[in-house]
Structures are given as C-alpha cells and as structure tokens.
Amino acid sequence: MSWAEIRSEDELRELLGEVMPRAATKERTRLHERDRQWLAASPFCLIATSDADGNCDVSPKGDPAGFTYVIDDGTIAIPDRPGNRRADGFRNILSNPHAGLIFFLPGRNETLRVNGRARLIREAPFFDEMIVKGHRPKLALVVEIEQIFFHCAKALMRSALWKPEQWGPDPLPSHAALVKEVQVTQESLAELESYYAEASYTKKLYG
Numbered sequence: 001m002s003w004a005e006i007r008s009e010d011e012l013r014e015l016l017g018e019v020m021p022r023a024a025t026k027e028r029t030r031l032h033e034r035d036r037q038w039l040a041a042s043p044f045c046l047i048a049t050s051d052a053d054g055n056c057d058v059s060p061k062g063d064p065a066g067f068t069y070v071i072d073d074g075t076i077a078i079p080d081r082p083g084n085r086r087a088d089g090f091r092n093i094l095s096n097p098h099a100g101l102i103f104f105l106p107g108r109n110e111t112l113r114v115n116g117r118a119r120l121i122r123e124a125p126f127f128d129e130m131i132v133k134g135h136r137p138k139l140a141l142v143v144e145i146e147q148i149f150f151h152c153a154k155a156l157m158r159s160a161l162w163k164p165e166q167w168g169p170d171p172l173p174s175h176a177a178l179v180k181e182v183q184v185t186q187e188s189l190a191e192l193e194s195y196y197a198e199a200s201y202t203k204k205l206y207g
Helices: 009-016 033-041 088-095 125-130 154-159 175-182 189-196 198-202
Strands: 044-050 056-062 069-072 075-079 098-104 111-121 140-151
Touching (some): 069 125, 088 111
Antiparallel strands (some): 044 098, 069 075, 111 140
C-alpha cells in the first residue's frame, strides 16, 4: 500500500478542519497567576530544542516541585543538575535559541506549554534560590516567554499516564541490562546493575 503524504497546510486543514475558536485564542505572552501556581506545583518538564540545521532534542528536567524560578511575568529559569554531560539541548540553544517546554503536574491530565527564546546563564543572583540539598546549579536555562497556554487533557487521558493499574514496566529488562544490550560498554552487567541501583543512583542526583 502506498503512503499518502501531506505536503501543504491546505491539505492538512482539509483533513483536520479549522482550529477551534477556544484553541485559537488561548495563547498568552505573559504569566497569569494560575501559570505561576502551576509552575510552583510542577516537579517535571520536557524541553525541546533544535540546532541551526534542525537536528532536534527533547530533554527531561525534574526537581522538587517549584524548581522553575519565575524571574518576572515574561521570564522563567530552569536550573541544570548533574547528568551525563552530553548537553545536547544546551548545545542546540547556542546555535538556535528557540525552545519549547511542557510542564507536568502529576495526577493532572492538562499540561502547561511555554515557547520562547532561551539563553544559558552561568551565574546570576537567583541561583541562590535554586539550591537543593546544598547544591547550587552551575548554569540555568533562562526562557523569555513568547507563547504560554494550557494544553487540553486528551493525550494524557488516552495514555492513562497517571493510572498505576495501566502501568506495565515489567516486559522490559532492567535499565542496566538495556544499556549492556544496546551500547558498547566495558562494564559487566553486574557492575552496571550496581551503578544504576536506586540506592547508588540517588547519591548522584545532585553531586
């Protein structure tokens, strides 16, 4: 069977129909008090970036609820925490400052979306507000908001994301086993299991 590819916005609109009025008017450019409350309660977000050539990355960021620092009604900051140092998204921002973020609130099917222009900041007074367990971030992602809006619940409802009875993590092996299977690594499986064990990994979250 041949593929029928859509090649124009006219074709797309013919298939999907016009934007619903409420969806067309929900974009804002400044934080509302409810946005601030959502950010104060959110412990997790996804940050999408692309480099100047269009190569994309989506990075998860998580910390205690309220980790996103509100600088003013048009600007937010996300602290960076220790990771694998690939810095894919950060490198993208150096060549293309546009970023898209989705903020999750566990148990809520709606999400908060933010699009804007991002910068990497290595030092600022507000870093003192981002200290967790004695650790001050080395850098932060500052986003100047261009669009902000609440996204409807349908995707999370369809996925049953917050319903534990629908969860099914068991069919896949442990993360250590996956790493050993799909990557080239010198460590033995036992060494990887020890490295990724929750008790061991927890010690690496901030230091």
